[in-house]
Amino acid sequence: MSRPSSRIDSVIHAVRSRISSRLDGPGSRLPSVRTQATTMGVSVSTVVEAYERLAAEGVIAARAGSGFYVTGPAAPLALAEMEPRLDRAVDPLWVSRQSLETPPGHLKPGCGWMPSDWLYHDGLRRGLRRMARADAAHLVDYAGPLGLPALRQTLQRRAATLGIEASMEQLLLAESGTHAVDLICRFLLKPGDCVLVDDPSYFNYHAMLKAHQVQAIGVPYTHTGPDLEVFASALQEHAPRLYITNAGLHNPTGAVLSATTAHRLLGLAERSELIIIEDDIFADFELRPAPRLAALDGLSRVIHVGSFSKAISAASRCGYIAARPDWIEALTDLKLATSFGGGHLAAHLMQIALTDSGYRRHMQAVRTRLADARKHTLRQVQKLGITPWLQPEAGLFLWCQLPDGRDASAVARLCLREGVVVAPGNAFSQSQKAADYVRFNVSQCQDPKIWQVLGKALATNAPRSHA
Template sequence: MNTIRERIAQRSLLPGDRLPSVRALAGSMKLSPATVVDAYERLVAEGTIQARPGSGFYVSNAVLQPLTLMKAQTPEARAIDPFWVSRQSLDAAETVLRPGCGWLPPDWMPQAALSRAMRAVARTQTGIMTDYGNSRGSPTLRRLLLSRFSEEGISASPEQVMLTNTGTQALDLICRYLLRNGDTVLIDDPCYFNFQALLKAHQVNLVSVRYTQSGPDPSEFEAVISQHRPRLYITNSALHNPTGATLSPQVAHRVLTLASQHQVTIIEDDIFADFEPEPSPRLAALDGLNQVIRIGSFSKALSASIRCGFIAARQEWIEGLVDLQIATNFGGPSPVAAEIIAHVLTSGGYRKHMEELRRKLAHARQDLGKRLEALGIRPLLRPRGGFYLWCSLPGGVDAAELAQAALAHGIVLAPGNVFSLSQNAANLMRFNVAQMQDKRIDAVLADILTSR
């Protein structure tokens, strides 16, 4: 009975859907047919399902409930729930320290350049503060993106690029466009935890592949897609989140070959591209935007408040995605945000800002690595760039328990299993090096670890 209720709650069974036959369910659950009949009859009595003589059992039209995404009820479950961890970071008071969050501190961002861009855009562009934007987004920013793609070796036309409100919305639109209820999606293990959160909202089946220092394990990748036939594979190529790993050319070619053989579309989230000291292999560049869709945004490098994402893909897919964005958002992203970002990118200060940011982050990674090792916390690898260190905790310490204890001291951490579909990262933790500047965090971690 609980199994049927759960399938209905997760919307894998919808009102009017036919339930498995008594014989089929009995076989799959290794129960006697009499037990299944009894369960079905009880569900009929409570109004959850309906019996149709000669046809079978069907989900009642009266059972549709609002979609519930966060199901964690206990502190232990909440510590590794993507929604709960996101809420802790987003809703934290200014006094709360957030080494588990996924963005840079305000004083690391180009606030003066953003202010100048805001004034310039408001002064020079008539109607921008009041009108809807272009359905594909700012032509100026799209031209800049095409120029950046060209530097990577990606030849794309203006018809292959569109802007979105955020990078997350870009992924959401693609999932709406390409996925149907019950499809299977492949993600990395570990992976950016909001990939899991968003895909839960799309009610798809999730499978994962182990992510190594050079990318997804090729043998496991082949085995998973052969067995589960996923519709999509979603990944980061540059400075993988949370591991900081870099995709190798050999793994990139193997992944593309396997994806082509099994007709798997790849979504490559390239949000950390500008944090690399030198470009690493990109699936979109190797593929030429045939089977790979490139998404990204500027929220990590410029502003998480003035947000704008993008999608680069086949022209026919972009046409469909533009229509979908009109249906769900009535047009593209805020023209104000897009023009501000374009202004910053062309002002000459962006490259200097990123050079300084990479320098600061390199120093912060080195400094934090030493501080963490003094606590017995060891980075699994030394990333080429970015602001994450993926670390193992000492002596089998459970990361979720450590995160719960730290939260009581006003510190938000990101335990490993929030990133892991397989829940194989209980002893791991992701640290944001830019958000670890306050040495009080070290003292709290030392106290907690000593007490255990």
């Protein structure tokens, strides 16, 4: 959909956007011409002309004495058109696509994964050789409904080291961590529900919740977890169904949930009947385990999810869900309905990789390598006058504020022209209050060109003098 070039086009664009996002479906009554004019700050005649043009195209129809109504079947769901329409430089789908689609040679300090040579490729190669010699059933058959028992047993033992007690029947394998969260959203949410997310938070949560046609409410994230005062107010005002957050290392800030905040958060959740999704994708990057809500809650109101795409392989996708037994039963049926048997081959490969004698040493080396990369990145950002919000002790990310209120979206566009993908802050912010923030992935920040291009972009985007 093209950008509006006139006030009439702006009204047409607003109506089309609501239809594309399914906020207005077939038979929905549009606001009256006077209401629309007041809402958009245009004249009544402008709205009348816009509605007439849409009616001429058959998008809407007039009913005498009643108003204008949406016609035809439901529009295909177009996430990029859902209101409010964000600038594509801060749209989470834009960030994802630029990170995945850029040609070879582009640098990606804004992407969410490590370089390929940092991942566990040696272990995967050993696993593939073992798989090639394995029984043919492992290569070609469907998996059981819950997924590979051996991998679930490994996950059970790993969960126990974090204080999470889960039986084998409380563990369900999914296609990925994203698939796990999506299954839970399908299970628990209906269009129009409210969901709390950290502000800032992983940008794909925003895109996924948009696809589920629910309202996301941002809660400011502090150095020790969500702002509990704002969290409590949001519970009272919005009665949310879910809260989605990271376990351990927070994306994008690198902050760690404190034990005090965790206990108080669970108290608020219990009193409001809130369900929590705890995404533990960065577990193996921690130097020491942070409190897990699932451990403190006993998998009562907390659903624990994770995957291995950040540490082992993004090419062989495998995720998991740990939850109370009755929810796992329902989620298993939903998994069968949407993906049937699951990735049996990927599950076998993950089981081999996780139990391989080299994996522990590999992750120890990765954590050391990340520490060095973090120090290097901190030196580079500070040379450019960029301020880290926090200096995390582990993980991939630095959440940083650009100098003098510079617009991260504009900086990202300038950098992209020079082959550098930057992740601007508002892609992570539900409230859109992170316009001067950027997330850096320290593992992707080693090339000197990044800092040359970023320095040039900052100079180009320098604020005008008030003199």
